Amino acid sequence: MKIISSPKEMKAFSASARAEGKKIALVPTMGALHHGHLSLIKLAREKADVVVVSIFVNPTQFGPNEDFDKYPRQLEADINNCRECGADAVFTPSVSDIYAPDASTYVVEEQISKELCGKSRPKHFRGVTTVVTILFNIVKPDIAVFGEKDAQQISIIERMVRDLFMDVEIVRAPIVRDENGLALSSRNKYMDKLERIGAARIHRALEATKKMVEEENCRNVDRVKAFVINNIANAKARVIYAEVVDAKTSLPVSELDPGKCRVSVAVWYGQTRLIDNILI
Amino acid sequence: MKIISSPKEMKAFSASARAEGKKIALVPTMGALHHGHLSLIKLAREKADVVVVSIFVNPTQFGPNEDFDKYPRQLEADINNCRECGADAVFTPSVSDIYAPDASTYVVEEQISKELCGKSRPKHFRGVTTVVTILFNIVKPDIAVFGEKDAQQISIIERMVRDLFMDVEIVRAPIVRDENGLALSSRNKYMDKLERIGAARIHRALEATKKMVEEENCRNVDRVKAFVINNIANAKARVIYAEVVDAKTSLPVSELDPGKCRVSVAVWYGQTRLIDNILI
Numbered sequence: 001m002k003i004i005s006s007p008k009e010m011k012a013f014s015a016s017a018r019a020e021g022k023k024i025a026l027v028p029t030m031g032a033l034h035h036g037h038l039s040l041i042k043l044a045r046e047k048a049d050v051v052v053v054s055i056f057v058n059p060t061q062f063g064p065n066e067d068f069d070k071y072p073r074q075l076e077a078d079i080n081n082c083r084e085c086g087a088d089a090v091f092t093p094s095v096s097d098i099y100a101p102d103a104s105t106y107v108v109e110e111q112i113s114k115e116l117c118g119k120s121r122p123k124h125f126r127g128v129t130t131v132v133t134i135l136f137n138i139v140k141p142d143i144a145v146f147g148e149k150d151a152q153q154i155s156i157i158e159r160m161v162r163d164l165f166m167d168v169e170i171v172r173a174p175i176v177r178d179e180n181g182l183a184l185s186s187r188n189k190y191m192d193k194l195e196r197i198g199a200a201r202i203h204r205a206l207e208a209t210k211k212m213v214e215e216e217n218c219r220n221v222d223r224v225k226a227f228v229i230n231n232i233a234n235a236k237a238r239v240i241y242a243e244v245v246d247a248k249t250s251l252p253v254s255e256l257d258p259g260k261c262r263v264s265v266a267v268w269y270g271q272t273r274l275i276d277n278i279l280i
Numbered sequence: 281m282k283i284i285s286s287p288k289e290m291k292a293f294s295a296s297a298r299a300e301g302k303k304i305a306l307v308p309t310m311g312a313l314h315h316g317h318l319s320l321i322k323l324a325r326e327k328a329d330v331v332v333v334s335i336f337v338n339p340t341q342f343g344p345n346e347d348f349d350k351y352p353r354q355l356e357a358d359i360n361n362c363r364e365c366g367a368d369a370v371f372t373p374s375v376s377d378i379y380a381p382d383a384s385t386y387v388v389e390e391q392i393s394k395e396l397c398g399k400s401r402p403k404h405f406r407g408v409t410t411v412v413t414i415l416f417n418i419v420k421p422d423i424a425v426f427g428e429k430d431a432q433q434i435s436i437i438e439r440m441v442r443d444l445f446m447d448v449e450i451v452r453a454p455i456v457r458d459e460n461g462l463a464l465s466s467r468n469k470y471m472d473k474l475e476r477i478g479a480a481r482i483h484r485a486l487e488a489t490k491k492m493v494e495e496e497n498c499r500n501v502d503r504v505k506a507f508v509i510n511n512i513a514n515a516k517a518r519v520i521y522a523e524v525v526d527a528k529t530s531l532p533v534s535e536l537d538p539g540k541c542r543v544s545v546a547v548w549y550g551q552t553r554l555i556d557n558i559l560i
Contacts, residue, residue, distance in 0.1 A: 103443045104443065105440045163414075164414055165291075
């Protein structure tokens with residue numbers, strides 16, 4: 001497995017794979033890899049000839065009061081995990097490899113990005129679409145794999161790829177959960193074991209909501225939102241939002257269309273911001 | 281010469297040229313081709329194996345009170361001109377080929393775009409960077425040729441290409457002028473012959489400014505600006521801006537560095553908005 005930090009070298013690696021007619025998959029990550037990430041790498045391995053995992057904690061997607069500095073970094077363990085999952089290359093550029101001191105160009109998605117997490121993290125998705133564009137332009141993958149825990153992020157990236165005619169197929173991979181149901185996230189490291197057990201209530205609430213919708217044949221979006229908020233909220237869990245959205249676009253819907261919607265939530269669990277979602 | 285309107289077909293045309301190892305040049309235009317455009321096509325012809333001219337009047341780069349509707353359109357004459365200049369393909373998509381009804385993704389440059397024309401045309405360059413990205417992603421050219429009349433536009437595109445790691449070499453082509461010195465522009469069609477003769481004063485003023493700077497060894501930016509404004513302004517010519525900028529980045533400078541600067545102006549000549557510039 002190659003470990004590459006220079007964008008120029010990464011371009012050369014990809015160009016040579018492409019020249020051999022190989023299909024390239026990119027798994028963009030911010031490192032601190034967990035079993036969710038590893039499932040993405042394995043899926044990429046099944047779908048492509050060459051698997052590139054990028055590890056880059058992207059400063060432009062963190063707000064000024066967010067956790068860029070304390071975001072977990074564990075490059076050596078990440079590299080070992082990538083190797084074990086069969087990656088062909090790990091791309092680990094530095095911040096200055098990706099952003100010139102006077103960088104001034106951004107890719108912005110202006111509809112989906114304004115909803116859900118976009119309301120409290122106004123420049124977050126701009127950072128995501130910009131860095132994903134840069135990674136796509138460097139690696140030039142045929143496919144890129146993203147996890148559905150970040151369902152809104154995938155919807156935005158799919159929209160960007162369509163709008164800007166990018167030649168990448170976006171592959172959605174299912175959420176991976178721990179033994180209690182908590183969706184895996186690098187930010188789970190901010191919680192201790194007891195908190196992680198407590199935070200699994202988010203997933204239980206989403207499951208209960210799905211069951212309620214099915215049993216009562218509920219179409220009323222407000223009722224769904226009230227139900228899920230009521231099931232999550234307790235002394236430690238403060239709900240930031242709960243929305244019923246289109247499963248593909250992540251745009252809020254006014255009426256529930258069974259099988260085509262998703263309930264998406266963001267929750268402060270203690271000091272940790274968590275997101276999760278479920279298809280309904 | 282191929283005439284292609286579908287993005288999918290354009291991608292296929294480019295892919296096949298690339299597969300044959302050919303170097304592809306793109307000349308992006310809004311049609312209404314004049315000798316300035318033709319010089320770009322000829323330069324592209326010298327530098328590449330395959331020359332693609334795009335003709336697309338891009339709605340997103342026009343402001344709400346600008347001239348999108350009356351912008352000159354003459355597709356048949358344009359196609360003949362492209363053929364005569366040795367283009368291999370003309371790409372003429374419709375607006376709906378390029379923009380989905382719910383398109384919501386833009387490429388924005390946020391530093392250079394705020395200066396000069398960006399002050400009075402706030403979303404113009406966002407439209408330019410977005411459509412140029414789309415054209416680059418469809419045609420995937422090795423080089424793209426732009427005229428230096430739109431010097432700020434070239435600087436913004438060069439910045440975008442650098443920031444987003446696009447694999448395109450931007451080629452600058454010199455301004456082409458009519459017999460009186462007026463910089464060629466499709467918008468010159470808005471003026472009658474007498475107006476065009478009168479508007480040539482803009483170029484004469486820039487030449488006089490260059491001469492003054494050289495003869496008097498002038499470094500003072502304010503003096504240069506006052507000189508050029510004073511030389512252009514008359515009953516018909518209203519100066520929108522006159523700036524001394526870095527010749528490469530188009531960012532305003534506070535002191536004149538001879539040989540590395542440009543004087544850039546925008547002028548309302550009667551009802552027509554004209555821009556021009558000169559290296560000093």
